[in-house]
Amino acid sequence: MSHSDNSAPLIAAISDLQEERALALVRRRLEDGDDPLMIIQDCKEGMRQVGAHYEKSEYFLAGLIMAGEIFREVMELLHPVVAVQASGRAFGRVLLGTVEGDIHDLGKNIVNMLLGCRSFAVYDLGVNVPAAQFADQVDELQPDIVGLSGLLTSSYDAMRETVSLLRSRGLKAPIIVGGGQITEEVSRYVGADYWATDAVVGVDICQRLMSGEDPDHGS
Ligand code: B12
Secondary structure, eight states, rough: OOOTTTHHHHHHHHHHOOOOHHHHHHHHHHHTTTHHHHHHHHHHHHHHHHHHHTTTTTOOOHHHHHHHHHHHHHHHHHHHOOOOOOOOOOSSSEEEEEEEEOOOOOOHHHHHHHHHHTTTTEEEESSSBBBHHHHHHHHHOOOOOEEEESTTTTTTHHHHHHHHHHHHHHHSOOOEEEEEEEOOOHHHHHTSSESSHHHHHHHHHHHHTTTOOOOOOOO
């Protein structure tokens, strides 16, 4: 999804950690009937720029924390607009969580919200979830799909360990990994079936899987 003409001010407000301005821009865009998914896309780009500032030591940990807080508040504004109450039978069951050692959850929470909107039943184990906890929940819940989130390079080994434990316990369901830095190569390394760097793409893969289609492995 590309950015719109309204994108630049919001991207800049997030990148510059201007909380009030960012929230005011989001409120205005919602009033103007802008697509909440486009707003999320712009926030993601702002967060990417915050990360780049951090890498260059222009921002420190406090900057990441501030950006996370702004994003959380933006999601509070967007949630009622995106969350059209799903009704009827669950379309499929997804077990979701951020792998051990990683506490990033903003992206995972968007995946959870969008899956909910498409009538999936989502079991979210939260952050820093050990492989054994995923395995125990798989035994109990028998999900149709398992989704692992991770944003740190160091999370890939935790993902690999989790996938390997789940397979050794006999899980047949597809495993999808997601996070900003995931690539085809990482997906192959961790042994996942599918991967996504975008929640909409990930949810689309889940929908196709439940419809018996064979989706692309990731993008
Ligand atoms: C905000 C933030 C934080 C916040 C997180 C708050 C929270 N509640 O999540 C806090 C302050 C806690 C944090 C801490 C740290 N962070 Co940080 N953080 C970020 C930042 C700026 C934004 C992440 C974010 O929320 N993006 C917005 C969301 C919407 O995007 P997303 O997560 O990619 O999710 C989307 C997709 O990936 C996908 N998706 C995500 N999960 C899943 C799962 C599935 C199943 C599917 C299908 C899809 C999917 O859908 C989402 C929506 O499209 C990134 C920069 C970046 N480029 O990502 C750094 C970044 C991830 N952090 C980084 C680092 C280094 C750290 C720390 C180690 C810093 C420190 N010195 O302590 C700690 C680690 C803590 C830990 N153990 O996890 C590095 C990682 C570098 C690396 N290669 O490992 C980054 C890349 C910054 C950088 N450029 O250096 N961080």
